[in-house]
Amino acid sequence: MIELQQNNPLHGLKLETMVTELIDFYDWKILYAALRLECFHTNPSMEAAVKFLKKTEWARERVENFYLYRFKRMPKGSAAQFELKPRERGFFDGIMPRKPQELTVELVAEMRDKATSDYQEMKRNNSRPKYGKDKPRTQDAYAQNKRSSSNRPAPSQDPKNPWGN
Template sequence: MIEEQQNNPLHGLGLEIMLTELVKFYDWKILYAALRLECFNLNPSHEGSLKFLKKTEWARERVESFYLYRFKRMPKGSSAQFELKPRERGFANGIVPRKPEPLTIELIEQMRTKATADYEAMKANNSKGYSKKVHEGAYKTRTNENRAKPSQDPNNPWGK
């Protein structure tokens, strides 16, 4: 019996091919700005970067996640999926990768600034006490009624 493979764009994809695709589309400077890995900044080369990524699991997982969610633009999974390594994650059948997200250094800085501001706001809210904010009505809970419904269109699994 043939085992059904996970629907994952990383399945069967070697690190060298992945890096080649990323460098060809984004360039070393944008990869460094997005991932903050020094192997993409100081004298970047395929050989040196591959050697570093093969030895350093956390960096390889960062590149694989970038490949999945920025380059292939796969939909974000559940928190249980994010506990898995990128190569172990699966996606629903019928979901196919989209065109890569165009990035510039300026756009990456804007996204990083927004993420930092959101994190600081979340930290400030948590330090004031979550239960107090709940009673004041600042936090809205999502119920099944007000959640977005999944798309029924097999040609458009994202529903957009």
């Protein structure tokens, strides 16, 4: 079991140590803005936060995900990895944590607004009829799936040079 967990920054890390690292780097206000957990907002203390997180599995997983992907900035896993709890996930050999992401309360609010608008856009796109008269007409499958913010060139039509180099 230890060999399977060697590449997980949470392996062997106590909850109190993790929360201490997060509070030292960020502060209570930023953690509350990012995680929306009352233990970081109403009379915040280390003892109360750790006690709450030990008793509440969903909150502990939220903090562990934040620690992995915002604080340690580990690469996102596959859908199968996200089915596992954060402490059960593994990473490839040689992947090392990076510097923590700098956050402010304002930046967290901007990120939350963008995520909300992206989610609403996705819901709008998925609610369109896919078949029949109301199906929107598009040029081709590539144009339909192309991101507008992407600066990537269109794929080459030359079968000998699919990368367009």
